[in-house]
Amino acid sequence: MDATVTVKEAQSVGPQTVAITMQSPPAFTAKPGQFLRVTATIDDEEYARFYTISSPDVEETIEITVGIDPSDAGPFSQYLADIESGSKLSIAGPFGQHYYEDSDRAVVLAGGPGIGPAVGIGDAAGAAGNEVAIVYVSETATPAHRPRLNALADAGNNVTIFTTASDSQSGIVPPEFDDAVADIITGASTEQTFVYGFEGFIEAATDALESASINPDEAKIENFG
Template sequence: MEIEGTPVTVESVRDVGPDTIALELETPEEFDALPGQFVLLRAAPGDEVYERHYTLSSPSVEDTFELTVGIDPEGELSPWLADLEGGETVHVDGPFGTITYERDQDVVAVAGGPGVGPAVSIAEAAHDAGHEAVVVYQDDEPAHRDRLEALEDEGATVVFVDDDADEELADAIETHLEKGQYYAFGFDGFVRFVADAIEDAGGDPDEALIENFG
């Protein structure tokens, strides 16, 4: 079966949280992506090709790059990806997206659910470049906890917020309003809440870089 896109090797698959995996892929030649961008991944688990957009969750793409994938047990693609063992081939197009981090300033990355992937990659890239980083993450069952705790140990600020703690989320957004360039990643209701909270705190949500996962 012919599949569109650039073939890349799956280097590894690992669990990074409840129903969440990190898919590490070989970086193809001339692939140059920044934290915040996404790719279109295609694969054929059976007789049909499926495609999904996934945002990068690694701070760099030098030899490999990482995608964080939430597993939908009823989905056509994500359960198949979770069962890979490494050495398989998938196909990618991209990178796409204008929301990027250039390693040039302090950052505040606000994440809901699967938005933690790009949020942690941006925070790590900022820290590696000598800038301050804040991550505000709303999820009852956080993923990438090891990377977030490592960031915290190295001086970054990490705030965990429960799913139903919207007042706490708004307070965290207000507290860190002036701490750096704002990013927000998550589904529609979440990023709309973040934009409203920025405005309620006296900031300009139009200056935030917001990726709506739909």
Template sequence: MNATVAVTGVDDVGPETVALQLESPDGFDAVPGQFLKLSATIDGEEYGRFYTLSSPDVVETFEITVGVDPDEAGPFSRFLLDLEPGDAIEISGPFGQTFYDGESRVVVLAGGPGIGPAVGIAEAAVADGNEAAIVYRTDAPAHGDRLDALREAGASVFVAETDLADAVADAVTGSTDEQVFVYGFADFVDDALTALGATAADPEAAKVENFG
């Protein structure tokens, strides 16, 4: 789907991180873990970048999480940071096969911007009455309020600044109905799969989205 959608909200959700709420166009259908392409023309030049959904559903609105270092932000990143409710942006998608599909237990290993799909998937699983766990490697956590709400709802949330091994071992049960997801940049994905290999889970069965 290609559409122009309205911005309905902009929230500061952590260090150098904002969550954009966007209006769902008619007929739009996407699930947590899939991603969209956001596009805009800035000073006559076309820009586009992919962002993973960070909302548990797309009913009426949906959310993406944008992490930007202001000192290194390019024209498109600055454009996203300057968006306000009522502004418009072009979207296309959804894309991707690494998404929540109603599994009875989900474990999401997230690095950096991977926290967006992590909270969306975990919230969707909890809403369905399923089990959820998040292992989040960061030294500057984002979406703290939603992580706290997930804990209160019974999900397991582990935040690790460096080593993943203990947190992954605690989160993963290896049960046949458990699905592991991995979202993050290449170095995190490598570390997460190494940690996963030391558990009862099969790393090759994980749903992995490498951000490059």
């Protein structure tokens, strides 16, 4: 679906991280873990990027989580960082097959911007009465979406957060990462594993899955580049 949507709210959810909530178009459907192509015209030039849905559903609104790298922020990133309620954006999608399908238990390994789909899947699982376990490697000392992660943990879910405080793309995982993955994953038939992040993190996460005797080919993996 291609549509023009209105921004309802934009709020900081962590260092250089903004959650943008948009009005859902009529009849729009999508699952947490899928992504949208978001487009805007700035100074007569069109810019577009892909962002993963971070809301648990899209019945009334759609949320995306946008990471802003100050050292590499182009016009579009800065536009989204400063966007205000009432602004218009064009969206296309949803795209992607690596989304939550109401499994009894979801395991999400997230690096950097992978936190967006992680909290979307976590909240969707909670709303369905299911369980979620998350291992999140943050690129900064203050993790994004901390209140939502805390709420998932308070509800009895296993949430492990590592911080690298690095300005580089995710891909750096601490020595404890493999053990954290092994501790939360069961390999049960009712469990679905998701991996979201940049390539370095994807490699580390698939290595951790193999170390835990889990076939990475059975996981839903989204490489952000």
